Amino acid sequence: MTETKDKLEQAHLDFISTVSHELRTPLTSIRGFADTLLTSYDRLTQEQREKFLLIIKEQSNRLINLVENLLTVSKMQSDKELMVYKTVDIAPIVDYAVQMIKNQYKTHKYVCNYDKNLPKILVDTDKLQQILLNLIDNASKYSSENSTVTVSLGQNYNDNTLNISVKDEGIGIKQEDLNKIFNKFSRIDSPLTRKIQGNGLGLYITKTLVEKMNGKIDVKSLDKGSEFIVTFKIASIEDNGKNKIKE
Ligand code: ADP
Numbered sequence: 001m002t003e004t005k006d007k008l009e010q011a012h013l014d015f016i017s018t019v020s021h022e023l024r025t026p027l028t029s030i031r032g033f034a035d036t037l038l039t040s041y042d043r044l045t046q047e048q049r050e051k052f053l054l055i056i057k058e059q060s061n062r063l064i065n066l067v068e069n070l071l072t073v074s075k076m077q078s079d080k081e082l083m084v085y086k087t088v089d090i091a092p093i094v095d096y097a098v099q100m101i102k103n104q105y106k107t108h109k110y111v112c113n114y115d116k117n118l119p120k121i122l123v124d125t126d127k128l129q130q131i132l133l134n135l136i137d138n139a140s141k142y143s144s145e146n147s148t149v150t151v152s153l154g155q156n157y158n159d160n161t162l163n164i165s166v167k168d169e170g171i172g173i174k175q176e177d178l179n180k181i182f183n184k185f186s187r188i189d190s191p192l193t194r195k196i197q198g199n200g201l202g203l204y205i206t207k208t209l210v211e212k213m214n215g216k217i218d219v220k221s222l223d224k225g226s227e228f229i230v231t232f233k234i235a236s237i238e239d240n241g242k243n244k245i246k247e
Contacts, residue, residue: 018185022066022199026059062197069201072130073184076208083127083212087120087235090128090162094151097132104137107145113152121162122235127209134202135166135228141196143170143225161231169225178219182207 033052041049075081091114098110139149147169154163171192173181180186185200187193210217215232 015184019066019070022185023063026062026066029059030056030063058197062199066199066201069199069205072205073201076205076212083124085122085124085213087122087239088125088128089118089120090153090164091118093125093128094132094153094164097129097136098151100133101136101140101149105140105145108140108143109146109148110136111148111150113150115154118153118155118162119234120239121232122239123213123215123232127213131206131209131230132164132166134206135230138202139166139168139170139226139228141198142193143168147225155234156231160234162234164230164232165227166229167222167225167227172224173219173221173226175221178221181219182217 033056037044037049037052044052094112094114098112102108102110136149136151143149149169150165150167152163152165152167154165155161156163171190173188177188181188182203183200184204186204187198187200207217210230213232215230218229218231220227220229
């Protein structure tokens with residue numbers, strides 16, 4: 001009993017320490033560049049001023065993403081989050097997510113391969129949207145300009161499931177790192193990933209949401225890049241047209 005309590009307390013302290021670190025890094029940078037702009041404004045060239053303001057903006061975005069992810073994690077863990085289930089056609093939801101990411105990564109190519117006459121699935125549409133945005137955003141963020149991100153939808157007749165695959169041609173994930181990336185705050189440290197911004201919460205949130213909706217998530221390392229596969233059960237005839245709300 002005390003051991004479990006100690007472990008929980010330690011996990012809590014580790015969490016606070018990681019969050020504080022994640023908050024301090026961008027805040028220190030924002031304060032430093034704001035100070036320089038205030039004290040040396042006249043001595044800086046226009047180019048330098050713009051560069052510093054851009055860093056302040058990027059670091060503020062980093063903080064906003066972190067706070068949004070932390071709020072999502074806290075909602076998920078409180079178990080008070082309502083899930084609003086509906087039987088839906090998935091293709092338009094995927095199209096929308098691809099379009100949203102496409103607007104941010106103008107030079108990437110996005111290919112959508114959908115099987116015909118896909119059956120419906122029973123999911124919370126907002127949560128599914130968040131899952132798709134996280135995976136397609138990662139596929140784009142961890143691959144270079146002009147590379148292709150492929151999103152496929154297929155039915156698996158053997159076990160009556162629908163698969164969503166998000167494939168990229170990016171930096172890839174080493175075999176030994178595949179099981180770490182779904183942990184809270186887990187980022188793969190390499191010269192390539194260090195240049196890419198993130199807080200290691202996206203895949204933890206994604207996996208938790210997929211599993212809340214009774215789905216499964218897998219990842220594969222490819223010759224070039226990686227593939228994430230999310231699987232959901234196909235909605236039964238009784239599910240059709242029904243809306244369910246669950247905590
Ligand atoms: P973030 O991207 O904010 O760091 P995530 O939880 O989304 O956090 O991902 C965790 C880690 O998994 C990333 O830091 C990265 O190292 C690795 N990763 C995730 N998606 C990909 C991908 N498509 N290609 C290569 N590495 C990835």
